[in-house]
Amino acid sequence: MPGPAGATFYIGGSPCAGKSTIADLLARRHDLHAFHCDEGAEPRLALVRRSPSQAIRQLVALPDCDRLSRPPAWQAEQEVNFYREQFPYLLEELRTAPRPGVAEGADLLPELLHRAGIPFARAVWVVPTPRFQLEHYARRPWAHDYVAACPDPPAAFANWMERDALFAGHVAAQAARLGGKLLVVDGSRPVDDVAAEVARHFGLGAGRLSQQPSP
Secondary structure, eight states, X not given: OOOOTTOSEEEEEOTTSOHHHHHHHHHHHHTOEEEEGGGGHHHHHHHHHTSOOHHHHXXXXXXXXXXXXXXXXXXXXXXXXXXXXXXXXXXXXXXXXXXXXXXXXXXOOHHHHHHTTOOGGGEEEEEEOHHHHHHHHHTOHHHHHHHTTXXXXXXXXXXXXXXXXXXXXXXXXXXXXXXXOEEEEOSSSOHHHHHHHHHHHHTOOSSSOOOOOOO
16 A cells, blocks of 8 residues: 655654654755644544544543543553544545655554555654653643643643653554664754754755655
């Protein structure tokens, strides 16, 4: 099964790993279209809501604070299920991208790209260490605003961080099992260095797109 025509490269992983920044850097340096999966999410969610989707119904039915009060393992499991359920709609969006580019998002689970027949030479997964994730989010004012209305904001924040750490572990395990390239970000390397490693994995030349075979 061929990969989507509108996206050439794929950066998956978990939140707080620098996926968006890396995709934007590669897009500027190699004349690619940057596709951020979360930016097209609302029209996609409307389609998913009309389908027999269990995960999206459970997630949407719960207010943010109620969801964050659930066990982190449940939250992480529902997130994975949601990405599985919405992936066909995401693939359609990628196929209609205006030109070849780089897609990024937590939506791009290794198992889903594998099933879609997308060569792993064109994909990479980036996850943060739990410590880096916690320190990075703790410095973001909007992250604290997000849980401020919850009955126990520190507990909600802790559950959120544990959920994302569990999700990162799930992505890492899938990548290892299927042979995908995984990069672990701990803050010790500039994002430019990580982007350069991703570019090398993709076979991108210095400042321009190298010749790639059709998927």
